[in-house]
Amino acid sequence: MVSLAAKDDIASILALVKDPEIPVLSVADLGIIRRIETGEDGHLTVVITPTYSGCPATEVIEADIANMLKLHGITDFTIRTEISPAWTTDWITTEGRRKLEEYGIAPPASKGKAALLGHEEVICPQCKSRNTELVSEFGSTACKAQYKCRDCLEPFDYFKCV
Amino acid sequence: MTDQKMHFDYLLRLGDNSLILGQRLAEWCGHAPMLEEDLALTNIGLDLLGQARMLLAYAGEVEGKGRDEDRLAFHRDTMAWRNLLLLEQPNGDFAHTMARQLFFDAFQYQQFAGLCSSSDERLAGIAAKSLKEITYHRRHSTDWVIRLGDGTEESHERMQRAVDSLWGYVPEMFDMDAVDDAMVAAGIGVDVAALRGEWDRYIDEVFAEATLSRPEDSWSVRGSREGKHSEHLGYLLAEMQFLPRAYPDAKW
Numbered sequence: 001m002v003s004l005a006a007k008d009d010i011a012s013i014l015a016l017v018k019d020p021e022i023p024v025l026s027v028a029d030l031g032i033i034r035r036i037e038t039g040e041d042g043h044l045t046v047v048i049t050p051t052y053s054g055c056p057a058t059e060v061i062e063a064d065i066a067n068m069l070k071l072h073g074i075t076d077f078t079i080r081t082e083i084s085p086a087w088t089t090d091w092i093t094t095e096g097r098r099k100l101e102e103y104g105i106a107p108p109a110s111k112g113k114a115a116l117l118g119h120e121e122v123i124c125p126q127c128k129s130r131n132t133e134l135v136s137e138f139g140s141t142a143c144k145a146q147y148k149c150r151d152c153l154e155p156f157d158y159f160k161c162v
Numbered sequence: 163m164t165d166q167k168m169h170f171d172y173l174l175r176l177g178d179n180s181l182i183l184g185q186r187l188a189e190w191c192g193h194a195p196m197l198e199e200d201l202a203l204t205n206i207g208l209d210l211l212g213q214a215r216m217l218l219a220y221a222g223e224v225e226g227k228g229r230d231e232d233r234l235a236f237h238r239d240t241m242a243w244r245n246l247l248l249l250e251q252p253n254g255d256f257a258h259t260m261a262r263q264l265f266f267d268a269f270q271y272q273q274f275a276g277l278c279s280s281s282d283e284r285l286a287g288i289a290a291k292s293l294k295e296i297t298y299h300r301r302h303s304t305d306w307v308i309r310l311g312d313g314t315e316e317s318h319e320r321m322q323r324a325v326d327s328l329w330g331y332v333p334e335m336f337d338m339d340a341v342d343d344a345m346v347a348a349g350i351g352v353d354v355a356a357l358r359g360e361w362d363r364y365i366d367e368v369f370a371e372a373t374l375s376r377p378e379d380s381w382s383v384r385g386s387r388e389g390k391h392s393e394h395l396g397y398l399l400a401e402m403q404f405l406p407r408a409y410p411d412a413k414w
């Protein structure tokens with residue numbers, strides 16, 4: 001049985017599930033948990049959304065969420081995937097952005113700011129220089145682009161803005 | 163043809179386009195001219211595979227005969243495929259791959275932008291999700307065609323040759339048949355014939371910047387909507403479908 005009051009508990013359980021490709025981020029930080037619904041009968045529904053349509057991590061994440069819930073004694077649940085509205089990097093939490101940067105991945109520019117500047121301002125996660133250069137719009141995973149810093153010369157990943 | 167069958171066919175065409183091009187791009191894995199491109203081509207291929215999965219899964223549901231995305235991908239023979247002929251053409255050199263990609267990216271960008279306002283909400287959702295990725299794809303192929311066309315003498319010559327050799331596959335993208343007409347009438351599909359003007363403007367701009375000449379419209383081939391394919395598709399399917407056909411119960 002899941003009572004309404006337990007929604008916060010569910011959220012904190014889900015916060016323990018890490019992204020398989022960027023293990024410092026929880027699935028909650030990434031903004032891919034859209035809703036937690038608890039029915040009258042106590043049935044729990046977790047609605048998630050994929051980051052990229054071909055992201056191979058999506059199925060792993062679903063399995064990880066299921067395992068984490070079972071580990072906490074919750075067995076009466078459904079995990080549903082919804083693609084609309086499409087995931088945007090603006091859903092990554094402030095906490096998530098901070099963790100990304102600490103991990104060495106430049107967080108995505110916010111859409112509003114990128115539009116204002118006419119381009120995405122990418123800051124080097126190592127030395128914080130704004131003097132950076134795009135190497136390739138495609139990186140080691142679907143969500144990342146490759147950049148390099150013209151000041152400290154370090155190459156780094158940028159979580160690209162979608 | 164019933165409405166349901168036409169709806170199925172329409173989704174199949176969209177899904178097959180993404181799957182076959184995605185499969186072609188995957189062939190570059192480990193063979194691209196540089197590491198960044200190896201990653202880029204396989205990433206784009208993965209995006210296309212993701213689109214294909216959503217579209218084919220949906221097509222299977224609309225058909226209502228119990229075929230899921232895997233059944234549709236791995237257990238159909240050449241004649242049952244509905245992808246554009248352009249997309250099954252072999253990779254050739256890097257210039258060929260980029261010409262094929264640019265032609266399709268520019269087309270798919272417009273087509274999916276239109277599908278975002280489809281009356282079929284599920285299709286509109288898939289289109290909106292995919293369009294974000296296609297925007298990156300189109301920028302990537304555009305950059306390369308310009309860079310190679312406006313590059314060295316050899317890169318220019320090879321880029322021009324690639325564009326010339328694939329030009330005859332372009333008209334098929336903008337064909338309309340009974341299924342397309344019915345889908346447009348139902349508010350589900352996009353009138354692709356009406357997209358040609360904008361496509362030409364985009365491509366002409368790229369050609370101008372790339373110092374490439376627009377090929378003459380001297381030949382064209384079509385037939386994919388009736389399952390008539392070039393000889394290349396059979397080889398592609400043989401590789402893609404081998405495992406699930408040889409070991410029908412295989413699981414990851």
Ligand SMILES: [Zn+2]
Nearest residue numbers: 124127149152
């Ligand atoms: Zn730096």
